[in-house]
Amino acid sequence: MAWETVIGLEVHVQLLTKSKIFSGASIRYGAEPNTQACIIDLAMPGVLPVMNKEAARMAVKFGLAVGAEINHRSIFARKNYFYPDLPKGYQISQYELPIVGKGSLTIAVNDKEKVIGITRAHLEEDAGKSLHEDFHGMTGIDLNRAGTPLLEIVSEPDMRSAQEAVAYLKKLHELVRYLEICDGNMQEGSFRCDANVSVRPKGQKEFGTRAELKNINSFRFIEKAIEYEVERQIDVIESGGQVVQETRLYDSVKDVTRSMRSKEEANDYRYFPDPDLPPMELDQSFIEAVARSLPELPDAKRRRFINDYQLSDYDAGVLTASREMAQYFETVVSESGVEAKIAANWVAGELLAYLNKDAVDIKDSPVTAGMLSGLLKRIKDNTISGKIAKDVLDAMWKGEGDADVIIDKKGLKQITDSASIEPIIDEVLANSPSQVAQYKAGQEKLFGYFVGQVMKASKGKANPAQVNQILKKKLGA
């Protein structure tokens, strides 16, 4: 039987505020345990939560970027459950009226565009961390993360393959970083994904029973986890069984998913409006101010790069993968004065190869946009050839200084003076009498051989256009 996969995703995005959502404690990652857990985060009796305005602003920013309805009035609710890293016994979240309503995100898989619906996005607080290493038979609790602001973004069950799910996640990941509302660090848990996966016979309208895959922390694992889970569910059904609605964890070492919670403790969160927090009302001027602060979004930037710079879809995609990359490229174009296509080749080709090889982020590149511009200027004004420029880039990457310093120090300046090029050519021709004879007998493709010899003799410094010109003259005579 042919099966269809149905996937809906819930993504928890950690917001890039300074302080927690309901307290003035820092959310900095990596602090000593419990040094950033204040009395509100510890749920001491009598404390009251006070909402962080920046978290609301960031949620609205996201909502506007995905064309969603912004709820001027939203409500915080208590989600009740017991776990030691949740000292209050409830998580403050949003239930009936979230801050962000229906929106959408357009993804592309194999060059086909598809709109994925976003059901809602709501604000909530993160829980602390449980450390299960043995502390004399006890569990250690670090509450530094408790109260960190999260935006939970819930998609419609619109995805039909693991590839679509990954495309959606990458798009979302790119977007929240563009908006500067999340650092996107998946290892540190700033961007976490839960996937609801089910299968149904192709053509059937009703959804199958779904399993929830929890907290998968890389794009690659998400794809593998979904693929495994789809296979598992099909196997269960085809062997006459039934898929059970449950939470499953992905084991990346064994590449399997396994059941995490039994049904007995079925989610029963008994949500109710938090009496400590009256409804959050955001007026039109607040929302308009956020709208004005929106940066150019990735899709718009990509279109502009294609139209204004005549870049290919591929180059435009690479160069707009992050705001920093796009900024770098645009700086190089304007500072170097070279054609956009050439700047694109250097940034998306040569430089990116170095960045990838040494796993360096573009914002930490040892070759700044100013330095690369300096190099491209020297190609443009014929000081060096494109080939020599690659050696200069290599030296710049190794920290040997900027382009002019390296060109000068290594004597790489291109020879553009005919009086200096001619003797080199004469010598090459004198040393290759048989090739000259063959060329003159009609073997014109030997021309390339002479150019190569001259470039070699000049250590790549002779200006290729001039070499061509002088060679032609001399061989034609």
Next chain:
Amino acid sequence: MVICALQASTRPDGFMSLDRDDVIKIAHLARLELSEQELDVYTQSLSRILGLIEQMNAVDTTGIVPMAHPRDVSLRLREDSITETDQREKYQAIAPAVEAGLYLVPRVIE
């Protein structure tokens, strides 16, 4: 709202009511230990509350925005700044068990 935790049954007279199993379940979710006698008391008193809610449900509330908070105020928003300093030593002085900066609790098994 408690209602969503239950499969509350409707009695022939139209009133919703709870049985002992419902109360045992709610008590467990709230981590409350109730004696046999208390179970009877709570089964009756919680059912009476549901009865009251039934009475309120009879009122026509078409067009009325549900109330999320009894006071007619909206949420105060604070600026995003770090105002809390590290007071771990003081907080942990009253904790039953701590080690390496962590609060220790009875072992949790996933």
